[in-house]
């Protein structure tokens with residue numbers, strides 16, 4: 001497929017009403033990218049032999065733009081790729097990096113995979129839940145922190161560890177967790 005074909009395909013897909021898993025037409029989404037962002041979507045789609053490979057970066061763009069990936073956003077993105085909303089929903093729900101509800105100002109993601117689990121991750125999660133007053137998957141009432149429990153973050157030698165926004169925190173203890181939380185405003 002040529003670059004021109006892919007570009008034409010993106011334009012055609014964006015004007016086609018999305019359908020559900022049964023192929024039935026669903027209401028047009030009310031969210032929309034700007035013209036500049038649509039240009040970026042087409043550029044990303046043109047980078048790959050199969051433009052569906054651009055779905056993840058476009059979902060990141062959607063999350064940056066709309067705050068989180070609502071069902072409405074899923075339908076909109078599906079239309080950009082000529083995919084069913086169910087297909088996009090499966091992708092969004094597979095990855096913990098996509099939020100399906102408004103997230104807090106900070107995202108604390110504790111690794112719960114094997115090395116971290118054996119090194120004490122369950123106790124770290126329990127400590128965080130107690131200090132924040134929320135369960136995993138929830139956001140504090142003041143919108144300060146969203147707490148997640150995630151798969152391996154590829155820093156197993158520093159277990160137990162967690163990601164706080166865009167940085168890693170290693171060798172966690174309850175005391176270290178408390179210091180980290182104090183720094184989150």
Ligand code: FES
Pocket residue numbers: 111112113114115116117151152153154155156157159161
């Ligand atoms: S198991 Fe936690 S970073 Fe790999």
